[in-house]
Amino acid sequence: MNILNVEKVSKTYGEKELFNNISLGINSGDKIGLIGVNGTGKSTLLKIIAGVEEPDEGQVVKGKGIELAYLAQTPLYYENENVLEYVMRGKHADSQPKAKEILNKLGITNHGAMMNILSGGQKKRAALARTLVEPARLLILDEPTTGLHTADVHRLTTVLDMLVNAGNTVVVIEHNLDIIKTADYIIDLGPEGGKGGGTIVKTGTPEEIADCENSYTGQYLKPLLKK
Numbered sequence: 001m002n003i004l005n006v007e008k009v010s011k012t013y014g015e016k017e018l019f020n021n022i023s024l025g026i027n028s029g030d031k032i033g034l035i036g037v038n039g040t041g042k043s044t045l046l047k048i049i050a051g052v053e054e055p056d057e058g059q060v061v062k063g064k065g066i067e068l069a070y071l072a073q074t075p076l077y078y079e080n081e082n083v084l085e086y087v088m089r090g091k092h093a094d095s096q097p098k099a100k101e102i103l104n105k106l107g108i109t110n111h112g113a114m115m116n117i118l119s120g121g122q123k124k125r126a127a128l129a130r131t132l133v134e135p136a137r138l139l140i141l142d143e144p145t146t147g148l149h150t151a152d153v154h155r156l157t158t159v160l161d162m163l164v165n166a167g168n169t170v171v172v173i174e175h176n177l178d179i180i181k182t183a184d185y186i187i188d189l190g191p192e193g194g195k196g197g198g199t200i201v202k203t204g205t206p207e208e209i210a211d212c213e214n215s216y217t218g219q220y221l222k223p224l225l226k227k
Helices: 042-050 083-088 093-105 120-133 150-165 206-210 216-225
Strands: 002-013 016-027 031-035 057-062 068-071 138-142 169-173 185-190 199-204
Touching (some): 016 042, 016 185, 031 150, 150 169, 185 216, 199 206, 206 216
Parallel strands (some): 031 169, 031 185
16 A cells, blocks of 8 residues: 655755656555665655655655654764653653663663763664654654664664564665665665766666666675575
8 A cells, every 4th residue: 555655856955956856656564775876865855755854846745644753864862861761752651661672672771871871873773762662654764774783783674574564664775785685675766976866766676676787786786685
């Protein structure tokens, strides 16, 4: 079932056109990877889908009753709050057991630790937990594995699979191909950054992206799919 449509969306910053006339659909229960080289406008497109930024032209149409949660590439926190306070800020108190469960699954068991003493990877995991606490059917994640160790990436993959199996939809920007190769569906934005990008090169399964000669990421993805 289709839950969100991006319809003829365009965005320009100054004289730099990030993308022009992009259209795509997102279906319920899919894990979708958004890929492309740096400068293709991936993060901006996610912000537009999440409602954080407005497109210059076009529109994003959500299905009725579809709630979404967004994890920014660089999450913000207050230095005087601990992990649980950060995750629960603005949330209903009834969500606390769920918040603790998600934190534990992501390997953060000291919920009273202050945010300002955590490592970069721990802060990213706490931010991910904050996003996952939201009662959302559509999760939009911008590079969630940045700063994570291999074991943390495995934890994240497990949590994302659990969410999708429960009927949620995940859209994720990732450079980690171990995450991308597990996607149900991939949107390849490019083919290059800046003036050489801004179009959808290919959409399809990881195998279909790997077979696309114009996909830069597909060239690196192909060997991983043979393992």
